[in-house]
Each structure stands twice: as structure tokens, then as C-alpha cells.
Amino acid sequence: MNASPPTTALFDRNRLQQNRTRAKENFAAHNVLFEEVTAQLVERLQGINRPFKTILDLGSRSFSLAKSLLKQDPTRFIVHSASMPDVNKALTHPVCVVDEEWLPFKDNAFDLILSNLNLHWANDLPGALIQMQHALKPDGFFLGALFGGETLHELRECLYEAEMSVRGGVSQHISPFADLQDCGSLLQRAGFTLPVIDKERITLTYRDSFQLMHELRGMGEGNILSTRDKRFMPGSLFMEADRIYRNRYADGSGNNSKNIRATFDILFISGWAPHDNQQKALKPGQAQNRLAAALHTNEIKVIP
Numbered sequence: 001m002n003a004s005p006p007t008t009a010l011f012d013r014n015r016l017q018q019n020r021t022r023a024k025e026n027f028a029a030h031n032v033l034f035e036e037v038t039a040q041l042v043e044r045l046q047g048i049n050r051p052f053k054t055i056l057d058l059g060s061r062s063f064s065l066a067k068s069l070l071k072q073d074p075t076r077f078i079v080h081s082a083s084m085p086d087v088n089k090a091l092t093h094p095v096c097v098v099d100e101e102w103l104p105f106k107d108n109a110f111d112l113i114l115s116n117l118n119l120h121w122a123n124d125l126p127g128a129l130i131q132m133q134h135a136l137k138p139d140g141f142f143l144g145a146l147f148g149g150e151t152l153h154e155l156r157e158c159l160y161e162a163e164m165s166v167r168g169g170v171s172q173h174i175s176p177f178a179d180l181q182d183c184g185s186l187l188q189r190a191g192f193t194l195p196v197i198d199k200e201r202i203t204l205t206y207r208d209s210f211q212l213m214h215e216l217r218g219m220g221e222g223n224i225l226s227t228r229d230k231r232f233m234p235g236s237l238f239m240e241a242d243r244i245y246r247n248r249y250a251d252g253s254g255n256n257s258k259n260i261r262a263t264f265d266i267l268f269i270s271g272w273a274p275h276d277n278q279q280k281a282l283k284p285g286q287a288q289n290r291l292a293a294a295l296h297t298n299e300i301k302v303i304p
Contacts, residue, residue, distance in 0.1 A: 008226050008227070009123040009226055010123055010175075010225065010226060011121055011122075011123050011175070011224050011225065011226060012224045012225070012226045012228075013099075013121075013123070013224070015222075015224040016083075016121055016220075016224045017083060019217075019220045019221070019222045019224065020061075020083065020220040022217075022220070023217065023218055023219060023220035024220070026218060027061055027062065027218070027219070027220065028062070029218060030215055030218030030219050031061065031062060031219070032204070033117070033202065033204065033219070033264060034060075034061055034062065034064075034116060034117055034219075035062075035064060036202060037116055037117055037145045037266055038060075038064045038065045038068065038116055039068075040145070040200065040266075040268070041065065041114060041116060041143060041145060041268075042065070042068045042069070042072075044143060044268065044270075045069075045112075045143065048141065050111070050112075050141065051073070051111075052069075052076070052111045052112040052141070053073075053075065053076055053077060053111055054076075054077050054109070054110050054111045054112070054137075055069060055076055055077070055078045055079070055110060055111065055112045055113070055114065056078075056079050056081060056105070056109075056110045056112070056113045056114070056135065057069075057078055057079065057080045057081065057114050057116075058081055058082075058098075058100055058103075058113055058114065058115045058118065058132070058144075059081070059082050059083070059100050059115050059116065059118030059119070060080065060082060060114075060115075060116045060118070061082065061116070061117075061118075061220070063080060065114060065116055066078045066080050066093055070093070077093070078093040078094075079093065079094050079095075079096065079110075080093055080094070080095045080096075081095070081096045081097070081098040082097070082098070082118075083097065083098070083099060083100075100115070100118060100119065100122055100128050101122055101123065101124050101127060101128050101131075102131075103128075103131040103132065103135060105135045106135070107134045107135065108135075108136070108137045108138070108140075109135050109136075109137070110135055110136055110137065110140060111136070111137055111140050111141070112136075112140060112141050112142075112143070113132050113135065113136060113140070113141075113142045113143075113144075114142075114143055114144065115132075115142075115143075115144035115145065115146070116144075116145055117145055117146060117147065117266075118144075118146070119144055119146045120146040120147045120148070120175075120177060120178070121224065125178075125186060126186055126189055126190060129142075129186055129187065129189075129190035129192070130189075130190045130191065132190070133190050133191045133192055133271075133273055136273035137273065138273055138274065138275040138276075139272060139273060139274075139275035139277070139278065140272070140273040141270065141271075141272055141273075142192065142269075142270060142271050142272075142273075143268070143269075143270045144268070144269050144270070145266050145267065145268050145269075146178065146183075146266070146267050146269070147177050147264065147265065147266065147267070148177045148178045148179060148180070148183070148199065148265050148266070148267035149177060149179055149180075149199055149201075149265030149267065150177075150201075150263055150265050151177050151263060151264050151265045152174050152262060152263065152264070153263055154245065154248070154249045154260070154261065154262060154263060155173075155174065155209065155212065155213075155241075155245070155262065156173070156174045157248075158209065158241045158242075158244040158245040158248070158249075159173045159174070159237075159241050161241075161244055162237050162238070162240035162241035162244060163237055163241075165240055166234065166236055166237045166240055167234075167237065171227075171228065171229035172223075172225050172227065172228060172229075173223055173228070174223065175223070175224070175225050177265070178267065179267075180197050180198075180199060180267065183197045183267055183269045184197050184269075187269060187271045190271075191273075191274060192271025192272060192273070193271060193272045193273075193274050193275075193278055194271060194272050194278065195269070195270065195271040196269075196270045196271070197267060197268070197269045197270075198267075198268050199265055199266065199267055199268070200265075200266045200268065201263060201264070201265050201266075202263075202264045202265075202266060203261055203262065203263055203264070204261075204262050204264065205259040205260065205261055205262070206259060206260055206262060207259065207260075208242055208245070208246065208260060209238070209241055209242040209245045209246075209260060210238070210242060212260065212262050213238075245260050246260060249261050249262075
């Protein structure tokens with residue numbers, strides 16, 4: 001009997017830990033994007049008429065999200081969990097070290113689970129979502145944000161063209177990102193009800209592509225693809241990528257260019273843990289009122 005070939009995980013999680021360990025000390029100098037998404041998560045929660053007393057802050061890189069929630073309601077019980085939280089700054093709520101792919105929490109533990117720009121590095125995102133759904137109480141709520149869509153498409157494109165020019169071949173420098181349809185399907189597979197997914201595009205500007213890559217390194221968001229090219233990258237490759245970037249995505253062109261643009265698509269995904277009292281879609285033929293009447297128009301029947 002032939003053994004099945006070993007499967008390689010998409011992401012090198014050990015590399016992820018190395019990136020975040022290196023970025024941890026100066027993360028506050030590079031967290032502008034995380035702070036913006038934190039503010040948007042809090043704003044979205046304000047539109048939901050629920051108290052949410054028991055909360056899991058899953059994977060946040062700072063305590064800004066937990067602090068904002070406690071400022072709104074100091075009686076909340078918030079657990080901050082991350083792969084490597086800075087416990088020296090956690091004075092007001094419990095902190096635990098966890099891997100989002102292996103949650104240690106019992107079922108029905110939380111009213112609310114939040115995740116801020118962390119789940120895009122999960123090798124088993126469906127499994128992580130299933131565990132979160134189990135950790136929620138019935139009718140509990142999950143709200144997460146992750147990179148998706150066309151995030152960093154400018155850098156990806158310029159590195160591709162530069163590598164083709166300098167080395168005659170290409171390798172992946174930026175991981176693939178999920179899209180809206182993918183996330184909707186994953187939420188449903190994980191057992192969430194009433195899923196909602198939307199996208200917010202954030203455009204940041206940098207002096208040049210070197211500053212952008214320095215920022216990504218400072219975020220701890222460097223390349224962790226298991227299939228990444230581990231060979232030394234010549235400086236000429238990055239110089240060529242920067243030249244292409246400035247010509248294509250900068251204010252001005254060539255040597256007269258000023259700031260370059262970088263796109264970050266943030267996918268906000270949410271869903272509810274199942275509960276008998278939740279609103280359910282009617283089966284065909286069960287509606288009590290006609291759509292045509294609501295629209296003040298005539299109904300046109302389709303005859304097969």
C-alpha cells in the first residue's frame with residue numbers, strides 16, 4: 001500500500017511567530033492600520049442592541065480593542081488572547097496565550113468574539129471558525145476583520161514584473177487573500193447564522209516601496225508562505241520594483257514622484273451562533289404578503 005504524500009500547510013506558522021516576535025517591541029510605531037480597524041469594529045458593534053458582557057478579544061496585537069470596550073462598559077468581562085500578548089501591559093482583564101487554530105475555551109463561554117486582522121494567517125480557517133462558533137453562547141455574535149480582496153495588489157504586481165526582469169522568473173512574495181464570497185461560504189460551513197460580509201478599502205501612502213515594506217515588517221506581516229523563495233533577493237530586484245511602483249502608483253512620475261499608494265482591503269465578517277428565537281427565512285410559498293403589493297406594482301406571473 002502506497003503512503004499518501006505529505007501535505008504542506010499554506011503558511012509557515014513558525015515564521016509567523018518569528019515575524020511577530022521581531023515586530024513586538026516597536027509595534028506601536030507601525031499599528032496605524034490596526035488602530036483604524038479597531039475603531040471600525042467598535043463602531044459596528046454600537047449598531048447592535050446587545051450588552052455583550054462576556055467577550056473574547058482573539059488575536060489583537062494590542063489592548064486598544066479591549067480598552068475601548070471597557071470604556072463603554074466597565075462591567076464587561078474581557079479575555080484578551082493572542083499568540084504572544086504583551087502581558088506586562090494587561091492590568092484590567094485576563095490575558096492568555098493561544099493559537100487561533102486550537103482554542104482552549106469551553107463551549108458556550110462567550111457572548112461575543114472579536115478578531116482584529118489576525119485570521120488571514122490561519123491554515124485552517126474553517127476549523128478556527130467552527131471552534132469560535134462552539135465557544136459562543138446560543139445567539140452569541142462573532143465579528144472579525146481580515147485582509148482580503150486586492151490588498152497590496154500594487155506591491156504584488158511590481159515585485160512580479162521586477163523579478164521577471166531581473167531573474168527571469170517569479171516567486172510568491174505576498175500571500176493570496178480571501179474574497180467576500182469565500183468568507184460567506186466559510187461562515188455558513190462553520191454553522192453561523194445570518195452571516196454578513198462587507199469590505200472597506202483603506203489606502204495609505206508611503207514615501208516609496210522601501211518604506212512600505214519596512215512598515216509591513218514592523219507590523220509583523222511579512223511573507224510566511226511555506227513555498228516562499230528562501231534564496232537571497234538581490235538589491236537590484238527591489239530597486240527595479242520601486243522604480244515600477246513610483247512610475248505607476250505615485251503622485252507624479254519617475255524621479256519627480258512623491259508618495260506611493262498602497263491598498264488594503266479589509267473584510268468585515270460576522271455571524272450569530274444558532275438559537276431557536278433567531279429570525280429565519282420563509283420557505284417558498286409561506287409569505288403572507290405579496291412583493292408586488294409592497295412595491296405598488298402589478299404582479300407578472302411566469303408561466304413555464
